[in-house]
Each structure stands twice: as structure tokens, then as C-alpha cells.
Amino acid sequence: MSTTQTLTKPPEYWQLHDPGLFLEPPSRWRQSGLLMQWQLRRNAQMAPMYITVQLLLAIATVLGYGLLIGEPDRVASLYLTTGGPTISLVMVGLVMTPQWVAQARTEGSLAWMRTLPVPRPLFLVADLAVWTMMALPGLVVGLLVGAARFHVGLSISWPLIPGVLLVALTSSAIGYAIANLFAPSLAQVLSQVFVFVIMLFTPISFPASRMPDWAEQIHHWLPFEPMAQVVRSGLASADFTTPGRAWAVLSGWCLVSVAAAAWALGRRQ
Amino acid sequence: MTDILDVHELHKSFRRGHRIVRANDGLSLLVGQGQVMGVLGHNGAGKTTLAHQIVGLLRPDRGSIRLAGVDAIAHPELARQLTSVQAQANVPITGLTPLRAIQLVGRIRGGKPASVRTRSHELVEALDLGPWAEVPAEKISGGIARLTAYAMCAVVPGQLVILDEPTNDVDPVRRRLLWEQIRELAKKGAGVLLVTHNVREAEGVVDRLVILDHGQVIAEGTPSELVSRHAAGFKLEVDTAPHAQLSWPQRYPRTRRDASRSFLTVPAEDAAPAVQWAAEHLARGSIRRYELSPTSLEDVYVDMVSNENEQEKAA
Numbered sequence: 001m002s003t004t005q006t007l008t009k010p011p012e013y014w015q016l017h018d019p020g021l022f023l024e025p026p027s028r029w030r031q032s033g034l035l036m037q038w039q040l041r042r043n044a045q046m047a048p049m050y051i052t053v054q055l056l057l058a059i060a061t062v063l064g065y066g067l068l069i070g071e072p073d074r075v076a077s078l079y080l081t082t083g084g085p086t087i088s089l090v091m092v093g094l095v096m097t098p099q100w101v102a103q104a105r106t107e108g109s110l111a112w113m114r115t116l117p118v119p120r121p122l123f124l125v126a127d128l129a130v131w132t133m134m135a136l137p138g139l140v141v142g143l144l145v146g147a148a149r150f151h152v153g154l155s156i157s158w159p160l161i162p163g164v165l166l167v168a169l170t171s172s173a174i175g176y177a178i179a180n181l182f183a184p185s186l187a188q189v190l191s192q193v194f195v196f197v198i199m200l201f202t203p204i205s206f207p208a209s210r211m212p213d214w215a216e217q218i219h220h221w222l223p224f225e226p227m228a229q230v231v232r233s234g235l236a237s238a239d240f241t242t243p244g245r246a247w248a249v250l251s252g253w254c255l256v257s258v259a260a261a262a263w264a265l266g267r268r269q
Numbered sequence: 270m271t272d273i274l275d276v277h278e279l280h281k282s283f284r285r286g287h288r289i290v291r292a293n294d295g296l297s298l299l300v301g302q303g304q305v306m307g308v309l310g311h312n313g314a315g316k317t318t319l320a321h322q323i324v325g326l327l328r329p330d331r332g333s334i335r336l337a338g339v340d341a342i343a344h345p346e347l348a349r350q351l352t353s354v355q356a357q358a359n360v361p362i363t364g365l366t367p368l369r370a371i372q373l374v375g376r377i378r379g380g381k382p383a384s385v386r387t388r389s390h391e392l393v394e395a396l397d398l399g400p401w402a403e404v405p406a407e408k409i410s411g412g413i414a415r416l417t418a419y420a421m422c423a424v425v426p427g428q429l430v431i432l433d434e435p436t437n438d439v440d441p442v443r444r445r446l447l448w449e450q451i452r453e454l455a456k457k458g459a460g461v462l463l464v465t466h467n468v469r470e471a472e473g474v475v476d477r478l479v480i481l482d483h484g485q486v487i488a489e490g491t492p493s494e495l496v497s498r499h500a501a502g503f504k505l506e507v508d509t510a511p512h513a514q515l516s517w518p519q520r521y522p523r524t525r526r527d528a529s530r531s532f533l534t535v536p537a538e539d540a541a542p543a544v545q546w547a548a549e550h551l552a553r554g555s556i557r558r559y560e561l562s563p564t565s566l567e568d569v570y571v572d573m574v575s576n577e578n579e580q581e582k583a584a
Contacts (some may be wrong), residue, residue: 023379023425034377041373042364108358115324116377117350268328268345 035126058142081146083205093171101179160234173257180264223253273460279332292318294484307478315484355422375424411438513555
């Protein structure tokens, strides 16, 4: 490590201001925080709009589906209420991340950011944190609106926290991998397709049993149903439990997608 | 002098449709500590590809890159710590002010808060960015954005500093300040790899330079070495009169011409007879104007690159 330190210290001059101490020892936490600050400030102007869209999306998912269904029973109400936050989290990862990365690639800032001495996975961590923060108001408000509209009481339990983290991390990692592996224009189109598929054809706000058999089978192996399950049982633990299989499938997807995103970020063509 | 950057026999090709483009084709160069190395070359000569391989964004097909003795291909993370880069395209910093962007990058690069603060104010002052330092990036001009990008790269400089067209869009007054800062970087111990089209300005700033063409180094040396090696002497620029029948002196190669302008390469000892020839034709009216000047680096550069291309076409 001492060789590295001697080699990486900046030229002589920069130590004159602060003899021998111009650089700090590298810290992943600090670098993540600084990258988050960079992304937050860069998006500060657009943030109110993103947050509003997320709010509307979360409310629309809950109330709009309610209109489609009419007066749902308690179980259906809980599906709708707890599906909203899951959809918000998935949208952030699968839709907003690819769009943001595609834009950064097109405008050229991504290539430059990658010349900075920052471990590649920290880009993912910083983006994930920033986007999740922006999704948070929508998430909470959607939940409150759902609970009020359908008169359901929630019973929040601790697995909600690892559940939400797993959902956010997995969907952002998938989004990141897509955005880095495909051409920016293709990534943008894919993210649009995801909106449509996730809103209508994914058993998040309704039970998988309502889908055709073949679709149910497919969703048995995709990450979306487990995502809905872990969030649902975290929010309504009195009514739902997460099958062990859902945790396993979701964790598997998380590992694979984070590895894929890290590989895509560090890839040298 | 210690070598900061040692690139040896670097090869990198890309597939463009059915064609294979050799962006770097056996490229070798050395940049020493405290040295500004200019890299000249037309668009597509392989300059940006070289920079991206040094910081590990691209993987070379063959060859080696050593940064301060470290194998940069095997250790891209270390290479990025050792190198700071100003990209050719301006990095968008909307939402930030120039000063904030400079400081954030300085901190991300590992600078201590107090040192980064001092250094960024120093750069803002040196580049005369003061009036713009706290202005939101949406309201700054291209030239100010370019200088900000330089400062982002120089706030916590690497041992190697790569500058890709740093003076684009910068006004003439601040451009001088920028060149001074670049020299300063080298003076204090950094190795600078300066990629540029601006041959005339680079001539006064670089210690050595390489000329790239089709991914190869076609010439290397100090500006004066290149000029004297390639074409010692003078350039006689001649504007001919319309329809004039001119007997050109055979011993001076006519290197370029457009509709009415020709350039003759004149050896130093022949300056007097060449001027006499031109003066006679001016008196007869077959020449409208002539000018004798020492061959510049830009002349050499244009000649070398166009010769290469002509040879290629002929082949």
C-alpha cells in the first residue's frame, strides 16, 4: 500500500499548500456521498418534477386501479395499496435509471465521470440513493392515500427495510446494466416498454393467479412477483407472509443484476 | 528525467460496419515529469482512443502503457488515480456553479477540503473566472465552461494530466492565461499530454510533440527539431496574377497551391535569390504579392499529414 501512496500522490507543488497532506486517504463512504451530492445538485432543477411525477404515479396506481376494479375486498385492497410503492421502486430502477444513464452517455458526461478515480460500483450506489430519495415522497403518499381510500389498516414489520432495499437495488442494477450494455436510443425504448409491462402485466397490484398459466409460470422466475411479495408482507404483515422462495428468487436476481451492472460499468471495450 | 507515461507499440482497432478502423496502430510515446507533450493530428487520428486507453475506458488490443512505472492496463483503478483528464466535449454541469463543480471534483479526486478550497480559488483567479465562479452553469458561455472543465481537471492534478483541446471556444485573453496555467502544471512536476489542433499556439507551449496520422506517430521531437528536420529554411508565399504565365524556379519544391496562391520551400541559403526572383516577377506584373517567412510548425504539420494522405491515395 505504501508504494501506491507514493505513486498516486500529486506532483510536488500541490503539497506546498498543505505540506505532505494534500490528499486524504481514500474513503468509499466519502466518495459515495460526494457523487450523490454531484448527482443531486445536477438534478436539483428537475427534482420537483420527478418527485411530482412519482407522486402522481403512486396515487394513480392506487386510485386508478381502484376505479377499474370497483369496490375491492380487503385482500384486493391490500394488493392495490401495497402494490403502489413496489411499482414506484421498480419504475425508478427500470425506467428512470436507464433514461438518466442514456442521457448522460449521449451528452458525454458519463465517459468523463468514469475517468475519475472512483470504484465503479459507487456510481451505482450513488445513483440508486439519489433516485430512491426522489421516489420516497411518492412511495409514502401513495401508501397513505391507498390506506385512506380503501380503509385498510397496515401492519408494518421490520422485513420491510431489507425488502425495500433489495427491490430498489435489484431494479436499479437491472436498469443500469441495460443502460450500459445497449445503445442509448435502444435503452430509452426498452425503458418505455417496461413502464407498460410493469403497470399492466406484472402481478404486483393483483395476485398472480389472475394471469394465464403460462404468464404465471414466467413470473415464477422473474423478480417482480417476489418484489411485490416482500413489500406487501412488510407493509401488511398481519395478512401476508413472504414465502422463502420469494426471498431466494429475489436475492438471486439481486446478486446477478448487481454483478452484471458492476461488470457493465467496469467493462473496457 | 523520470518518465510519467510510457506508451509502447499500442494497437487498438474498432469494427465500423464491415470495416476495421485501426485507431492506434503501433503507437509509442514517452512523457517525462515536468514535460508538456503535444499530440497533433487530424480528427480520427487516434488521439482520444489513446487517452481512453490510458485511463482504462478502452482495452488495447496489444502493447503496453506504463504510468509512473505502473502497468496501467492491468491496474485501471490506479491509472485513474495517477491521471486527470479534461475531455474533448464539455462536461455538462447544469445545476452547479463553476466553483462548486471544481471543488466537488477536487474532493472526489481525494483532495482535502481546505486544500481544494485554496486551490480552486487560485485557479478561478488565475483563469479570470471570478465574475462567473458563482453563476449557475446554465448561464455561462462555452468558453467559460471550457475553462471550468480545465480547472476541474487541474484542481487535484494527477501525475499525468491529459488535456483534450483545452482552448476550444476560449477567448484570446483567457487563452493566454490558460496556456500559462498549463506550463505551470508542468513546472510543478506533472507530465502533460496536450491533444490539440491548434498547432500555432501549441508551438509555444509544448516541450516536445508527436504528430499522429492514422493511429501512427509520423514525427516526434521538439517544435524546432521538427521544423528543421522536415524543412529547414523559409516559405515563399506567392499570389500570382490572373492568367499570368509564370516560370517557377525548379529547385524550390512547390508544396501547396490553391487557385492563385503557391508556396515554395526555400532553403535558408537561397533566401536572397528567391526574393530576387519574386521581386522581378512582381515588377513584371505576373505576381501580385509575395511574402518570405520562416517555415512554421503548422506548415510542417500540414505538409506531413497531407503527404501521408497523398501517398496513401497513390498506393
